[in-house]
Amino acid sequence: MKFSKPLIHICLSVAASCAAFSASAQTAIYSLDSTAVSAFGAGSYGKVTLTQSFSDVLVSVSLRNDLNFVDTGSHSAFSFNLGGVSSASDITNITFANGLGSVFGVSSGTTNAPFSKFTYEINCVSNCVSGGSGGGYVDPLSFKVHNVTLSSFNQLSTGHGTAAYFAMDVINGHGNTGTIGAISAGVLAPVPEPETYAMLLAGLGLIGSITHRRKQKTLTA
Template structure:
């Protein structure tokens, strides 16, 4: 029984030692530029980071209610090299989770997507979480697409314009 306790203690010590070697290599890069309604961000994690973890945060701002779609993509030579993307989430500026992404694939290709629909004007950040799987370099790319949601007055003007067009067409037909 004492022998089993010694083995268990040795395994626990080994696990704690290995866990202590994993470093946090997270970044908070420059904000995503959404000037044209589309923003891109990417990160290259160079070799010798095997087992290290990251939770990179990409900030952006919305000036009005917008439809937002985001994804992150990572490709590795095989499932044992490169990066393992383990999470993709959206937070508001206060750090409150707004939405978690859906994982579409994992292994050689990691892909996550966030389809948020209407999102209120505020400051936000996307968080990409994962770990380096080997001493080989790995990278990921994040895409963010934002489109303005028309205000109700816009639809009213559209309907009013169609009504005027319809009246003009009817009047022209009546004169012929």
């Protein structure tokens, strides 16, 4: 069976759409696997999930059940490395599951001991509820970084201390505070398949419908 040029164009359009979706939905996961705080026990302590959303990256940080974020002032609530960003204004939509009315902002250049120097940090800037130390801020932490790719995050902190991709100050259920970090490279996760197949099937269904109508016209001609 020969397809007409319009049908070929539809097929190519569907394939291109699926390819674009696959590229935009790529995900990298970093395990929070390092700490110097013995009271936290063995890891993993949570994970950082990066999802490419076209020209932006969506960041989601989830912690182990007994841990919450804390902002004591001696460490950063969350610190990370990032290349290709011209200013902190490219980092937006910062939210915790329970922000407790606090307002969070981004600043550049920080050391989050025992980890070394990071390019950016997120901390509370106003209405900080006792630095979050009264139980802390509940995960997940989420924010968006504009005009970057997953590879922009794939760089270790530099200088004195342990090199890490991410680090954050946390508190456990017993009131122990300290820093945890991700010192292992991120792992690329499979592209979400159901949405891709849904797009492909929708396109194929359209092709089948057009082909069927053409056959019907040929039979009745």
